[in-house]
Amino acid sequence: DQQVKQNSPSLSVQEGRISILNCDYTNSMFDYFLWYKKYPAEGPTFLISISSIKDKNEDGRFTVFLNKSAKHLSLHIVPSQPGDSAVYFCAASTYAGGTSYGKLTFGQGTILTVHP
């Protein structure tokens, strides 16, 4: 059972335009969400996160939106640049203490290609 889903395997965008990557989740216990970016032959790198008490978090060109009622989050990249071409993973976790904390459940990833 895939608790975190990225239904678009790939997305192609022109340089300067907006990229919107989507992610859906099913587990209502998730209360912390992250986006990671991955280049080929490298490990994922953290991009941006959002707590469930917020509905938006911005960091430069990157904004993450969270819609708890729809169990949906999205990552907006504006403006998109060719260097943004990578695989983007959304991930979810719970804050709770104990041995379950910090475990991330990842989506399948979306390949973003930004054309010059």
Added chain:
Amino acid sequence: NAGVTQTPKFQVLKTGQSMTLQCAQDMNHNSMYWYRQDPGMGLRLIYYSASEGTTDKGEVPNGYNVSRLNKREFSLRLESAAPSQTSVYFCASSEKVGKKVYEQYFGPGTRLTVT
């Protein structure tokens, strides 16, 4: 400051062989994790160690064992490799202060092929 390092980068095994993947972090993080990445599956948690001296199973632990050697090092062992374990393996670490969990930092990965 190297972050998270993994060895080896590449490995080819025959079915039934054993090997240990090594991971070390220099960020003084308490928690460490092992993931595998397969096409169309994202990253799936194999084992994790919330703190030195503890280990717990993740989503896909079968066929693997782990050792948290000290605060810095967390190794993953395949006792009898199978073709289904062909994958890219990532180690990660993170810090937790009180109830707040911080983002995980990943190593560069080990690409393992089992023939």
